[in-house]
Amino acid sequence: MRQVILDTETTGLDANLGHRIIEVAAVEMINRRLTGNHFHHYVNPQREIDPGAQQVHGISLEFLQDKPFFRDVAQDFIEFISGAELVIHNAPFDLGFLNMELKLIGLEPVGKYSPDVVDTLKMAKDLHPGQKNNLDALCRRYFVDNASRTLHGALLDTELLAEVYLAMTRGQNSLMIESVEEGGNHADLGGDFMPHDLMVLAATPDEMEMHRAYLDEIDKASKGACLWRALESGA
Known part of the structure; x- marks a missing residue:
């Protein structure tokens, strides 16, 4: 697009x-x-x-x-x-x-x-x-x-x-949507499409604080209906 x-x-x-x-x-x-x-x-x-x-x-x-x-x-x-x-x-x-x-x-x-x-x-x-x-x-x-x-x-x-x-x-x-837009198709997303050597990086403390602040904004704008906050509470 x-x-x-x-x-x-x-x-x-x-x-x-x-x-x-x-x-x-x-x-x-x-x-x-x-x-x-x-x-x-x-x-x-x-x-x-x-x-x-x-x-x-x-x-x-x-x-x-x-x-x-x-x-x-x-x-x-x-x-x-x-x-x-x-x-x-x-x-x-x-x-x-x-x-x-x-x-x-x-x-x-x-x-x-x-x-x-x-x-x-x-x-x-x-x-x-x-x-x-x-x-x-x-x-x-x-x-x-x-x-x-x-x-x-x-x-x-x-x-x-x-x-x-x-x-x-x-x-x-x-x-997955971005993958399709870049030239793949829906069939490409089935099965074992993720790389086996995918590196997972943990969020830094600063990134976690930015994430919490962003969720606070969503929660305030939605008047307490933020799904992620609800999931955290139920965890």
């Missing part, structure tokens, strides 16, 4: 008020593994940047003066995302800006090229109701190192979001 984790930075908060994209970044993930392929461009917005927005991302109009316009990178962007499931934190915001940029140059909206979108903000709110669910909070919750994130930046944020997304969804794919 091909997924693209995507993020933008903008001159302000509302594309309908004439605000524009100033940075767009996307990283490719296939079968839950980052491939190293990415798309990243700074974009000249041809307008001023709101002071509040610049405080968030630290990108100045002076820095953007020699950068391409969105129309100059649009086709490469479309080729990169086409056919992939998009993973975006607060998807309506980024898609609103991307669709406006595409409309201004006479192109179809993002959904024409990539109809499937996962909104990790919505996912996080469902998993952790009533809690902070911005990217920094999710990095802390899922033990993703974001020490280098002093300002918002689209490329760094896509890489962090990829790690967060994998942590949020890690219970959805078993090793």
Whole structure:
């Protein structure tokens, strides 16, 4: 399965008020593994940047003066995302800006090229109701190192979001499912398919503490319905 984790930075908060994209970044993930392929461009917005927005991302109009316009990178962007499931934190915001940029140059909206979108903000709110669910909070919750994130930046944020997304969804794919996706078939999973010399490594104390903290989060979000906690109690 091909997924693209995507993020933008903008001159302000509302594309309908004439605000524009100033940075767009996307990283490719296939079968839950980052491939190293990415798309990243700074974009000249041809307008001023709101002071509040610049405080968030630290990108100045002076820095953007020699950068391409969105129309100059649009086709490469479309080729990169086409056919992939998009993973975006607060998807309506980024898609609103991307669709406006595409409309201004006479192109179809993002959904024409990539109809499937996962909104990790919505996912996080469902998993952790009533809690902070911005990217920094999710990095802390899922033990993703974001020490280098002093300002918002689209490329760094896509890489962090990829790690967060994998942590949020890690219970959805078993090793056997991944084996099938990588070229095997269901018949391959029958019988003696596991290697005899499989090495089993015990979890370290730090890893056990991270595991307990993760179960605490699940138990709290599910109001005491965490299956693993129930199994531990019955052991």
